[in-house]
Structure formats: structure tokens, C-alpha cells
Amino acid sequence: MKELEDQMHAATRRRRHGVSDAAVARGRRARRREGRGGKKVYEITDAGRKFLDEHRDMVDDIFDRVREAVDRTLGGAMAT
Numbered sequence: 001m002k003e004l005e006d007q008m009h010a011a012t013r014r015r016r017h018g019v020s021d022a023a024v025a026r027g028r029r030a031r032r033r034e035g036r037g038g039k040k041v042y043e044i045t046d047a048g049r050k051f052l053d054e055h056r057d058m059v060d061d062i063f064d065r066v067r068e069a070v071d072r073t074l075g076g077a078m079a080t
Helices: 002-016 021-033 046-054 056-074
Strands: none
Touching: 046 056
16 A cells, blocks of 8 residues: 555656656666666665564564465465
8 A cells, every 4th residue: 555655646746846757767767777777675684683583483473374374365385
């Protein structure tokens, strides 16, 4: 839902400021050519790794519940 809201906001902002879709597409193509494909890459911090290590049981429980829900919904085993 957040992604859809962001897209709608961006489209509205472009129209309001007179930026055409073609201009946006040209910018994206230029970024791709420069090796900046426009995708953000996130990396976990040392503090985040520490938190996950300290809460391994909780993390494993969450992944087990997600796996079970996917298996029930799709009727098969989720890849691990």
C-alpha cells in the first residue's frame, strides 16, 4: 500500500511541476546507463545483526509461522 501511495504521490508531483513521463523515463535510462539502475540496495547494520543474534528464537519462530502460512495458502512447501 505504501508503495502505491508513493507512486501516486510521485505522479501527482510530476504533473504539478510540469515534468512529463517521457522526461522521467529518459532520466531512468540515463541512470541505468551510468550503472545507477535506480534501485536502492539496503544492507543490515552491525546493530541489526546483533539484535537478530540476540533474538534468534523469536526470528526463527516468525519465519516458521510465515513458512506454515505459505504452505497452507499455496498447498506446498516453501523453499528454504
